[in-house]
Structures are given as structure tokens and as C-alpha cells.
Amino acid sequence: MSAPQVGTDVCVVVAAYNEATVVGDVVRGLARHFTQVLVVDDGSTDDTSRVAREAGAMVVRHAINLGQGAALQTGFDYALKSGGITHVVTFDADGQHRPDDALRLLAQGRSQGYDVVLGSRTLGKVVDQPWQRALLLRAAVTFSRRTSGLDLTDTHNGLRVLSRDALRSISLRQCGMAYASELEHAISRSGLPWCEVPVEIVYTEYSCSKGQRGLNMVNILFDLVHARIKTT
Amino acid sequence: MTIKFILIGCLLFLAWLMFRGPGTTTQVAWRRIAVSLVAAAGVVTVIFPDSLTWLGKLVGVGRGTDLLLYGYVVFSLFLLIGLYQRITRLESRLAQVVREIALTSAPMSSLAHHDDVSSTDAPTP
Numbered sequence: 001m002s003a004p005q006v007g008t009d010v011c012v013v014v015a016a017y018n019e020a021t022v023v024g025d026v027v028r029g030l031a032r033h034f035t036q037v038l039v040v041d042d043g044s045t046d047d048t049s050r051v052a053r054e055a056g057a058m059v060v061r062h063a064i065n066l067g068q069g070a071a072l073q074t075g076f077d078y079a080l081k082s083g084g085i086t087h088v089v090t091f092d093a094d095g096q097h098r099p100d101d102a103l104r105l106l107a108q109g110r111s112q113g114y115d116v117v118l119g120s121r122t123l124g125k126v127v128d129q130p131w132q133r134a135l136l137l138r139a140a141v142t143f144s145r146r147t148s149g150l151d152l153t154d155t156h157n158g159l160r161v162l163s164r165d166a167l168r169s170i171s172l173r174q175c176g177m178a179y180a181s182e183l184e185h186a187i188s189r190s191g192l193p194w195c196e197v198p199v200e201i202v203y204t205e206y207s208c209s210k211g212q213r214g215l216n217m218v219n220i221l222f223d224l225v226h227a228r229i230k231t232t
Numbered sequence: 233m234t235i236k237f238i239l240i241g242c243l244l245f246l247a248w249l250m251f252r253g254p255g256t257t258t259q260v261a262w263r264r265i266a267v268s269l270v271a272a273a274g275v276v277t278v279i280f281p282d283s284l285t286w287l288g289k290l291v292g293v294g295r296g297t298d299l300l301l302y303g304y305v306v307f308s309l310f311l312l313i314g315l316y317q318r319i320t321r322l323e324s325r326l327a328q329v330v331r332e333i334a335l336t337s338a339p340m341s342s343l344a345h346h347d348d349v350s351s352t353d354a355p356t357p
Contacts (some may be wrong), residue, residue: 040334060338066327074331078338175327 004035009086010106011036013075014057015068016093020046022206027055029099030091038078039093042071069179073172080167088167092158094206101199105161108197115166116187116194118152119159123198130203143221148184152196156180159199166192239278247271 012034016023023039030037039052043065053059060078062071072090079085087109089102101119109117121129121137137154144155156177162170169190172179187194250267253260277284277296284296293299 043330058339060334062330062334064326064330066330070327070331074334077331077335081335173324175323 004031004033006034006103006106008035009084010034010089011038011075011079011082011085011087012089012091012102013072013079014039014052014091014093015042015071015075016040016044016048016052017042017065017068017071018044018046018048019093020044020048020051022095023048023093024051024055026091026093026095027052027057030102031056033099033103034089036085038075040071040075040078042066042068067175067179068177069172069182070175072179073170076162076167076170076172080164086164088162090158090160090162095204096201097159098200098202101159101197102161105159105197105199108195109161109163112195113193114161114195115163115190115192117161118154118194118196119157119199120152120154120196121157121199121201122153123196129201133203144181144184147181149188150184150194152184154196155184157199157201163192166190236278240275243271243274243278 012030014023014026014030014037016039019026027037027039037057039048039057039059041049041052041059041061043062049059049061060074062074075090076088079088087106089106091097091099091102097119105117105119108114122141137156140155141152144150145152166187169192170183170186172182172186174182247267247270251264253263255263277300281296284299286296288294288296288299291299293302
């Protein structure tokens, strides 16, 4: 195996909660291209931490489960604390993203000077997406476009590249899934240059069973409205 | 008649419990004033039940018991929302603590070679 092409100035952050069955493969897949893979174990009750460490990742562990938003923010803080990191890649732990896509996002951000590069499913190829998921996603995208002011084609896509400047302008307070929209809002407010890049999402049986249920959309909505009221 | 003694006893006991408890000096002082007033009003309405009906008529409620019920519902809703907000605050503080612990016990060694931990990099909360 050749040495990873991406050096120590990039850190891939993988937030994982009870993903012991898949996180090993995800980390190994990433480690082929990236030197630094950080798994934030969000208080898993299974072997996630051990599996991730054995696969070659650095592991930071929450003592209790807080939610994906909190786990990512921990990863961001970790990256900011280690001075040499210029970019962070966020990558889902369930194996629905492709490391190749992460590389393309990173290349796009670096070469074109975008501080934020978001993966987009609708621009890319979608493999075996259930129609309920498609419908839910369309509603979520419409909502996100309205509230964030960003002309998005996708939302809640776990694959992103964020520059150090972007990380500094982001401080996620939503611990749960509503963080995704909060993040979009922060990007919009910061005025940093951003773009979307098509990515391929593989809807495996595993990722579907782990994915957000439709009803959770209601929770995300309410969390956001609540947060918006509190900030104004 | 016995019920009056029981109710007054309970009210005074509750007031006594509420007199102590945590908080800053001003919070404690305000709570003591509020508790004294509520307990006094409670004792008065227990001894003179008609006073509630009189008050109810004054604000346009038919019976004193109805007034009591309305007051109780509104009061418990305030209480509920107050508690909810408090729990939400607690949760966000708990999240901060957990994340802080995770980071301080993190294997920073792997990043140590370019580690220039600077507080200026931390995002403002």
C-alpha cells in the first residue's frame, strides 16, 4: 500500500455512535488516502472505539452519548487545537460516502479557494435511494434553502470540507441532527465562499436502518425553530 | 373542620421547606417573600373559603373553586416550562463538560509535532 496522498494538514472527522460493525472498514478506506483520521466515539456502548483505533484512527471518546452535532464540534475543536490543520473533512461512519468523493471535495476547496465544500446527492449519483427518503430529502432541502439563505441542492449530507477559517466561524450548539441546518446557517452568516460538489451516496441496508427516520424531521424542525427564537 | 387543620399544617410545612434551599442571596430573599405571601393567602382561603368566591366574582369567575383551578393550571404550566428550560440549560452544560473531558483525555500526541495550542483558535461560544 502506498503512502496516503493527503498529509497531516487535513483531518477527517468521523462521528460514530455504535458503528463497530462498519467503522473499521470506513477508517481503513479513508486511511488509504488520508494521514489523519479522527473518530469521535459519541459514547458508544459497543466496540466502536477499539475497532476504530485498530483500524488506524485517532479516537476521542465522549463519556456519554450527546448526538452527532456535539461529536462533530468536538472533532472541530480537536482540529483547531492542533495547529497544523488547514482543512477538516466530515465523513459519515456508516459507510454511505466514498473516500474518493472526499478527495474531490478537498481538491475543489483547495484549488478554487472555497472555505466550505458541501457534498450534494442531487447533483451526484444516488444508488438505491428509497422513495420515502427522496421525498423527505426534498422537503428538507426546501426548508434549508429558505432558512439558511444558501442556494443548496442538498442538506444533511455528512460529507463536507471545512477550512480552518470556516471552523472558527462555526460553534454548534445543537447536539442532535438539527446541527446540519445550524451549520448551514453559520456558513451563510460568515459569508465565506462555499460550493457544492456532486457526491455518490450508497444506500446500503445498513445505512438505511441507521439513517434518520421520517418522523425525526419533525424534531429537527422544532429544534431549529426553537434555536432561532432563542438567538433573536 | 379537621381538614382546615390538615391543610394549614401542610401549607406551613411546605413554606418551611421552601424557605431553605439553594440560590444567591437575592434569589433566596425573593423566594422567601413569595413563599410567605402564598402561604399566607393559602391559610386565609382555608380559614375563610368564601374569600375565594368573593375574589372570583371580582375578576368575573363564577365560583371560588373555578378560580383556584384556573390559578393552579396557569401556575403549573409556568412551573413546567421553567423546569424544561432549566433541564435544557443543564443538558447543554453537560454537553460542554463531556466534550471538554473528551478533548483533554484525547491522544494529542499524534498531533503533537505541530501542536501550538492557542486559545485564540477556540470558537467563541
